[in-house]
Amino acid sequence: MQTYPDKHPILTEDGSLTLYSSEYDQAYHSTQDGALTESLIKHVIPALRLQQGKTHLNILDINYGLGYNTLATLYYVRKHHLDTTVHILSPELDEALVRSLKDFDYPPEFDNLRPIVDAASKDLHYKDEQFTIDILIGDARKTIPKIPTSYFLLPTSKIDIVYQDAFSPNVNPLLWTREWFADIRALCAEDAILTTYSIAAATRMGLHENGFILYGYRPEGTRRSLIASLSPIKTGGLEGLEWIDMELKIKRNPQGRSLRDGEFV
Ligand SMILES: C[S@@+](CC[C@H](N)C(=O)[O-])C[C@H]1O[C@@H](n2cnc3c(N)ncnc32)[C@H](O)[C@@H]1O
Structure with missing residues (x-):
């Protein structure tokens, strides 16, 4: 396994490895939930269940990091x-x-994905009959607004799922602002599902101000995360989903604010 000057490996609760970043003073995953478990429970399972039946899915994975969300999807x-x-x-x-990820010690669940891990690490791209992966190197705040509408070909050229999994708002605020969520929204299909671990009031406000409808998500035995969509979701379709009444929240806490780019640039 590769060594890094500014990161070190941590064994998480479910036995899967993550890294700790000294630059952000934060782990790449919740050590309490486990790297693989967090990826599956907070992102992949709810998103794919809510989008089940679609013959094609365009997914925006913010950001690649160790690739857990992408690999757990496959x-x-x-x-x-x-x-x-x-x-x-x-x-x-x-x-x-x-x-460096071709040498990362992934959990056994990813053993069959080795050729994909290697290609993504070497070429920043992978394609077979079912899956296409593109890793876009650079600052997401610059690269994402430049994605042309023709980028995703099938069937709507819009994004069906967003995994919003940046480092937390307190250490990486520019990936949680109202303006960032506006850039994301511009790429989303009307029934897109956004998943995130952040339940912070500022995250909810930034999404709400961009027209997202919000839901708390807590499958049994796990901690709460957030699901957002531009169209109402049938809460009965996914156990543990509960609509958040943002107008009521705003009435109760009129001081609640989204993060804004101007505060950080
Ligand atoms: C919490 S980690 C992502 C974990 C990842 N989703 C996974 O499953 O392994 C956050 C990642 O965001 C990257 N990052 C931070 N700021 C960024 C930016 N402005 N644009 C693109 N990536 C960024 C970091 O390098 C880090 O890899």
């Missing part, structure tokens, strides 16, 4: 024999990290 689709093609676009600032 793992889940294969495990459940889902008959859908998947195109994942994932920005990432840290090219050296992505290049």
Whole structure:
């Protein structure tokens, strides 16, 4: 396994490895939930269940990091024999990290994905009959607004799923502002699902101000995360989903504010 000057490996609760970043003073995953478990429970399972039945999915994975969310998506689709093609676009600032992932010690669930891990790490791209992965090196705040509408070809050229999994708002605020969520919204299909671990009031406000409808999500035995969509979701379709009444929250806490770019640039 590769060693890094500014990161060190941590064994998380479910036995999967993550890294700790000294630059951000934060782990890449919740050590309490476990790296693989967090990826599956907070992002992949709810998003794919809510989008089930689609023959093609365009997914924006913010950001690639160790690639858990991308790889867990492929793992889940294969495990459940889902008959859908998947195109994942994932920005990432840290090219050296992505290049090192061919040597990362992933959990056994990803063993069959080794050729994909290697291709993504070496070429920043992978494609077969079912899956396409593109890793976009650079600052997501610059690369994402430049994505042309023709980028995703099938069937709507819009994004069906967003995994909003940046470092937390207190250490990486520019990936949680109202303006950032506006850039994301511009790429989203009307029934897109956004998943995030952040339940902070500022995150909710930034999404709400961009027209997202919000839901708390707490499957049994796990901590709460957030799901957002531009169209109402049938809460009965996914156990543990509860609509958040943002107008009521705003009435109760009129001081609550979204993060704004101007405060950080
Ligand atoms: C919490 S980690 C992502 C974990 C990842 N989703 C996974 O499953 O392994 C956050 C990632 O965002 C990247 N990052 C930070 N600022 C960025 C930016 N402005 N643009 C693109 N990537 C950024 C960091 O290098 C880091 O890899």
